[in-house]
Amino acid sequence: MEENKIKINVPIMADRFAKGEKPEYLFWVGSAGAFDDRYKKVSQAFIKILTYLNIDYAVLGVEESSSGDIARRAGNEMLFQMQAMTNIEIFNAYEVAKIITCDPHAYNTFKNEYPDLDGNYEIIHHSQFLQKLIEDGILKIDANPFKGKKVTYHDPCYLGRANGEYEAPRMVLKALGLKLLEMPRNKSFALCCGAGGGQMFKEAEKGDKEIFIERIEEALTLNPDVVATACPYCMVMMTDGLKYKDKIDEIKNYDIAELIAQALDL
Amino acid sequence: MIKQLIFGASLLITIGVLTYTIRKYIAYFKLTKMNFPIRNIGKRISIMLEVAIGQTKIFRRPVLGFLHALVFWGFCVILVGSVEMVVDGLAGTERALGVLGLVYNIIFGSGDVFALIIAFAIIIFLVRRLFLNVKRFNGIEMKHKNHLDANIALSLILLLMITLLGMNTFYLENASRLGHDIVGVYPVSSFFATFFSGLSDARVYFLHEFNWWAHILIIFFFANYLPYSKHFHVYLSVPNVFLSRLQPLGYLSNMPNITKEVKLMLDPNAAMPETEEEGIEKFGVADIQDISWKNYFDSLACTQCGRCTAVCPANITGKKLSPRKIIMDVRARMKEVGDELVKNKDFTDGKTMLRDYISEEELWACTTCNACAQECPININHPSIIVDMRRYLVMEEAAGPSELNAMFNNIENNGAPWQFNQQDRMLWAEEIYMNKNNADA
Numbered sequence: 001m002e003e004n005k006i007k008i009n010v011p012i013m014a015d016r017f018a019k020g021e022k023p024e025y026l027f028w029v030g031s032a033g034a035f036d037d038r039y040k041k042v043s044q045a046f047i048k049i050l051t052y053l054n055i056d057y058a059v060l061g062v063e064e065s066s067s068g069d070i071a072r073r074a075g076n077e078m079l080f081q082m083q084a085m086t087n088i089e090i091f092n093a094y095e096v097a098k099i100i101t102c103d104p105h106a107y108n109t110f111k112n113e114y115p116d117l118d119g120n121y122e123i124i125h126h127s128q129f130l131q132k133l134i135e136d137g138i139l140k141i142d143a144n145p146f147k148g149k150k151v152t153y154h155d156p157c158y159l160g161r162a163n164g165e166y167e168a169p170r171m172v173l174k175a176l177g178l179k180l181l182e183m184p185r186n187k188s189f190a191l192c193c194g195a196g197g198g199q200m201f202k203e204a205e206k207g208d209k210e211i212f213i214e215r216i217e218e219a220l221t222l223n224p225d226v227v228a229t230a231c232p233y234c235m236v237m238m239t240d241g242l243k244y245k246d247k248i249d250e251i252k253n254y255d256i257a258e259l260i261a262q263a264l265d266l
Numbered sequence: 267m268i269k270q271l272i273f274g275a276s277l278l279i280t281i282g283v284l285t286y287t288i289r290k291y292i293a294y295f296k297l298t299k300m301n302f303p304i305r306n307i308g309k310r311i312s313i314m315l316e317v318a319i320g321q322t323k324i325f326r327r328p329v330l331g332f333l334h335a336l337v338f339w340g341f342c343v344i345l346v347g348s349v350e351m352v353v354d355g356l357a358g359t360e361r362a363l364g365v366l367g368l369v370y371n372i373i374f375g376s377g378d379v380f381a382l383i384i385a386f387a388i389i390i391f392l393v394r395r396l397f398l399n400v401k402r403f404n405g406i407e408m409k410h411k412n413h414l415d416a417n418i419a420l421s422l423i424l425l426l427m428i429t430l431l432g433m434n435t436f437y438l439e440n441a442s443r444l445g446h447d448i449v450g451v452y453p454v455s456s457f458f459a460t461f462f463s464g465l466s467d468a469r470v471y472f473l474h475e476f477n478w479w480a481h482i483l484i485i486f487f488f489a490n491y492l493p494y495s496k497h498f499h500v501y502l503s504v505p506n507v508f509l510s511r512l513q514p515l516g517y518l519s520n521m522p523n524i525t526k527e528v529k530l531m532l533d534p535n536a537a538m539p540e541t542e543e544e545g546i547e548k549f550g551v552a553d554i555q556d557i558s559w560k561n562y563f564d565s566l567a568c569t570q571c572g573r574c575t576a577v578c579p580a581n582i583t584g585k586k587l588s589p590r591k592i593i594m595d596v597r598a599r600m601k602e603v604g605d606e607l608v609k610n611k612d613f614t615d616g617k618t619m620l621r622d623y624i625s626e627e628e629l630w631a632c633t634t635c636n637a638c639a640q641e642c643p644i645n646i647n648h649p650s651i652i653v654d655m656r657r658y659l660v661m662e663e664a665a666g667p668s669e670l671n672a673m674f675n676n677i678e679n680n681g682a683p684w685q686f687n688q689q690d691r692m693l694w695a696e697e698i699y700m701n702k703n704n705a706d707a
Contacts, residue, residue, distance in 0.1 A: 004701060005700065006699065006702050007699055008699070029694070031683055034694050035686045043694055048698065048700050052700070059695070061692045062688055062689050062691045062692060065688065066677045066682055068677070070673065072518055073518070074660065074666060075656030075658075075666060076660050078527070079678060112514050113520070117520065157636060161516075161636045161640050162516025162636055163514050164514070191577075191579055192633045196634050198673070201670060202669040203669065204583075205585045205630055207580070208583065209584055211579045211580070211583050215579075265701055
């Protein structure tokens, strides 16, 4: 690697626990964050931010598994609960108190559904985490290449409608100096990207249009430089939409963590 | 006296029919599952004040929302007048609540104004339904009888407002001719009354009586029409908002019977408390006996406004799913089979709500985005019943789409929805490099 770069060793929960350490945060990478080629870059960007700010965290590594969220929404309650109970056992074994994740679906199920199975933790979506760091003055963003660029933010259903978090990601975008343009359907009116409820893993049912095309067309009416998202599914769908519309070279689809990492030149 | 007797008899018939209807619905409710406990009364009251009385969700479509809010608030005020009519009708009095003085003037004065506003709003609603092709009012579930039902209900409300104004107008004219004191103030009707000064005293007397009787008899009819109409929402939407699901929209309910099984699987030695329920439990929802009483309440309270369907991403893009249809199908299935099931709970007609009413294609088109639930003015939660039916398909029949079954297998075998090895979960983290000049900032 180039000389002016240093390698980050992502701390693993089991290692840190073995040393008698108890990290403040568990970073839940999620299956997309670990395996999806596009979303791996988001996990990496977020890791850079955590490292840059000396956040005391660890990941589960190979002990991480599916949150079970999609299994539940696709009707497989049995599988969901097996996943949830196994995950809760692991969280408790490491005495986890706070969990950060870039995935609104994991965020939703941890926050709202794991408590039914006695898994109670403080759950933080990375947009909320970043917004708090900016608000507290810990994360400072000065001049950056995004300043003045036009961005539109696509609300993930499971962050927005499902949990009422519309502002944190928008405040991060504004902190970057981006010019935020709202789609006609935004916040609680936002149109789904089309991937939720198990759709990501199956062909869409018969219809006259793909949902992600309907959504990207709405974004394109604003003529943005960047389409920002904060969810692995939304990222896949919006990127597909840009490709389909042959706009992928002009318009970038970034997660808010990537925008921050780039702005800080990490 | 004869008038009081006729009134009393009409009221008895009204109450009698209504009692019959309510008992029928209670029997239907008993067929459903009692798995929606009502806790947190304080929070429920505040939601009811905000969403039902304050009409906050209806305002998400501001123009028509405002018209609806006026109709709703007007109804609340005018209801006091209907109560007075019942008192007058039984006691042979006239404007018995007049003893309230200033309060009476405020309520009946605003009621008089609201009657005109409501009539105006209803005409707009009728024009929209009859002459404009509003997309929201169409769809596969919107049959001729649904449109007819809507138009009958709207016409009845229009008649109610016309007779109310007529009653007030001729009350003023009649009282002034007889030299009686006028009880209450009527800003709109006193204007209308100026047009009828040329009528004979007998004609004025008759028109007052006619409008009074017409108004109250339409109310009595309406009261018994509503429970068989989509306009049941006049009764049920406020209670339905009180009964809102209180969890965030993203929440799906836990299935305790599955929790029991999974705990046993993970730890076969775990001592499980014996449950009361006997027999083999069915997972998820296939038919009307499997739904919760709240699902049925939702279906009765639904007024088929279609705001859910209008925002559904699947519906917008031409898929078969319409959240409104799902809710309407619940009511329709109960209507079809409820009476037989009340007589014999093991009755079967060889049909089920799932498949005969709601197809798998509809269920699998849902993205669980919650746009429908967000939009519903009376807080119906559509995705929960959709997922309940998916639960039946997946866990009872293993009838999910094959791609989803593959996804389940992947999660089960390697802890991710894709076919990647769990041991490879850290590969993404192996090559993360940070610019040195920033690393030690």
